[in-house]
Amino acid sequence: MPVRFPAKLVPGDLIAITAPSSGVPAHLHPRLDLAIANLKARGYRVYEGRCLREQYKNQSASPLLRAEELTFCLTEPEIKAVMPPWGGDLAIELLELLDFQMFAQAAPKWFTGFSDLSTLHFPLSTLSGWATVHGPNLMDLAARAPDATTEAIWRVLEGERGERLEQQSSAAFQPGENQWGPASDAAFNLTEKTRWTHLDGVTASACFQGRLIGGCLDIIARLAGTPFGNLPHFAQRNNEEGIILYFENVEMGPCELTRALFSLRLQGWFTHLNGILIGRSAGPNNDDASKHQYIDALRAALGDLTIPVIYDVDIGHIPPQMTLVNGASAVVTFTAEGGCLTQQL
Template sequence: MPVRFPAPLKPGDTIAITAPSTGVPAALHTQLDGAKQALEQRGFIVLEGECLRTSYKNKSADKALRARELMSFLTRPDIHAVMPPWGGDLAIEILELLDFTLLSQTQPKWFSGYSDLSTLHFPLTMLAGWATLHGPNLMELGSQQVDQTTQGIWSVLEAPRGTQVEQRASQYHQDGPCQGCPDAKTGFRLTQPTRWKRLDGLHGNLEIHGRLAGGCLDTLARLAGTRFGNLPRFCEQHQQEGVILYIENVEMNPCELTRALYSLRLHGWFHAVSGVLVGRHAAPDASTPEHQSQWDALNSALGDLPVPVLYDLDIGHIPPQLSLVNGALAAVYFQDNAGQVVQTL
């Protein structure tokens, strides 16, 4: 199935907000309003869904209502993008309720975010052929100060088709995951120097080319082996161009990360990729040398791959992060513990 790209966003377009996973509790409605205002200041019309401002048992509403609202927003021709406030935990409940056949026949629109939203991004690309954006959540866009890396989402969402979008490694990243959303005035606390690394420990330059596919490993590992997560088929369809798999870990301890990565190996996810990109991990690491560490997990599962593996990239729950488009042709350049990603939309 060919990858189809949404039209670029422009002032006057309508952006719908719904929470297909976890809703926004009352204590954070002010931050949500700030994020909405940021969209309006860019000239967009904002439409709120019913599944948004409540959160109970880790979800915004029951699965039928969440699925119905998301399908409505994804298929309505007067809506140009769907931007959930954030991810959550239980988007997987609605997968079987979404009509991916209908979506494959529908003009795509931008669907953006990260974390549990990967549960939806991935099958939208694999089954419906939509290019989807893994990047900052809406709740991270409403601060008075938004860093350059996070702002890069607009260079993707508003770019004309055929544009090459270049994003560089951040200079600094936060010392831990974002708890809910960044400070409304100052944004993220970017204090730690960013250093991209090669898993093989070498320092030479690298180039990796292929179509991007990936997201949050915590949820993608649950899709592997199902029709919603058939990466080997995607690799076969795009074998001439290659596929770059990118992943990030938010909650799995090192042993669970090892098991998840080996599960992907057993499902054939690494057999035909041209490279692997791993984001900074947000999960706890080993406390003593006797225990498996996050690096040990990567080295155990990925260290013998015949393709380049880069880690500690600007992907995932330790902000800031790049805006990566599932399905986009990309070139990744690595040099001197930094790098850049160039995507063709």
């Protein structure tokens, strides 16, 4: 199944906002309203779903209601993009309620975001053949003055099909997950110097290419071995080009991270790869060097691979993050000065 790319967004297009995982509680409605206002300022019309502005037991609504609304948003011809406010915890409840074969017959549209939304990105790309956008969530796009890395999502969504888009590594990152608080239009607080690093600690430069696929490791490691997370099959279909796998860790400590990575390794996920990109980790680490640490987890599971493995990349819960298109052909260039990602839409 070839990867199909949605049409570029143009002013007047209708964007749907629904929360297939966690909803937005009342105290953050001002932030959501600013994000919606920014969409309208770019010339877009907005459809606001029912599963959005409530949050109970980590859900915006029941699994059935969330699945029904997401199905409508993904199949309604007038809707050109689906931009959830953010991820959450329980999108996995929807998988058995969604018809990915039906989506494979429908015209693709942009589905954006990260975190728990990887639960949906992965099968939409591997089963339905849609190119999907792993990048800033809608709530990240409410800032009055967004950083250049976050703002690059619009270069993807509004880019011409066939265009090659280049993104450079960020200059600085925020040393923690975002907590919006009362400053509804705040941007990220980027204070720490970004530095991509090769896992072997020696390689000063690398260049590799392949088709992008990945997401939040906490999520995709649980999809592995199911019909919704069959990376080896996707890799076989793209054997000539090869795969660039990317992921990031949000909650797993070093030992749990090691188990997750070895589970993928034992299921053949690291075969047919041309390279791996690992985002900055938001998970807990051990300060005691005599105990298993984050870097030990990466080295244990990935250290003997004969492909480039780059970590602390601009991906995931420690902002800002690049916009990666699942299914896009990409070229990654890594040097001591930084990194560059070029994608073919």
